[in-house]
Amino acid sequence: MKLLTREQSGILIASASGRIDHIASDAFGSALEALIVDCMPGKPPLLLDFSGVEYISSAGLRVLMIASRHAKAQQGVFAITSLQPLVQEVFAISRFNLIIPCYLNIEAACKVLGK
Numbered sequence: 001m002k003l004l005t006r007e008q009s010g011i012l013i014a015s016a017s018g019r020i021d022h023i024a025s026d027a028f029g030s031a032l033e034a035l036i037v038d039c040m041p042g043k044p045p046l047l048l049d050f051s052g053v054e055y056i057s058s059a060g061l062r063v064l065m066i067a068s069r070h071a072k073a074q075q076g077v078f079a080i081t082s083l084q085p086l087v088q089e090v091f092a093i094s095r096f097n098l099i100i101p102c103y104l105n106i107e108a109a110c111k112v113l114g115k
Helices: 025-036 058-073 085-094 106-113
Strands: 004-008 011-020 046-056 078-081
Touching: 011 025, 011 058, 011 106, 025 046, 025 058, 046 058, 046 085, 046 106, 058 078, 078 106
Parallel strands: 011 046, 046 078
Antiparallel strands: 004 011
16 A cells, blocks of 8 residues: 655645555555654654545554554654544544544644644
C-alpha cells in the first residue's frame, strides 16, 4: 500500500485508501513507518487522511497503535482525519478516537495542527 503525501499549512498529509485488513496491514505498516520516523519536533505534524479508507480491521488498528506510540516516544504530532462512517464506528467502539486525535476534515485538522 502506498500512502500518497502532500504538504498543506505546514502539515504532512498522507492519504490512505481501500481496506486496511490483515492482508493489507503489513504494507500499510511499512508505508506508515517510513513517515513516522520523521514525526518529531521540528518536523511537520503527520496527518493521515482516511477519507478513502472504507474498512479497518484489528490488524490495521494494531498498526496505528504502534505508529502512535512511536510518534509519542519521539514527541511528534500524529493525527487522523476524515473517517468514513464505518471506520469512525470502529474507532469509537475500540476507543481509538481517545488514543489518536481524530478530526472531522483536513481543514479542521489544519486549524489545530497548522503553523
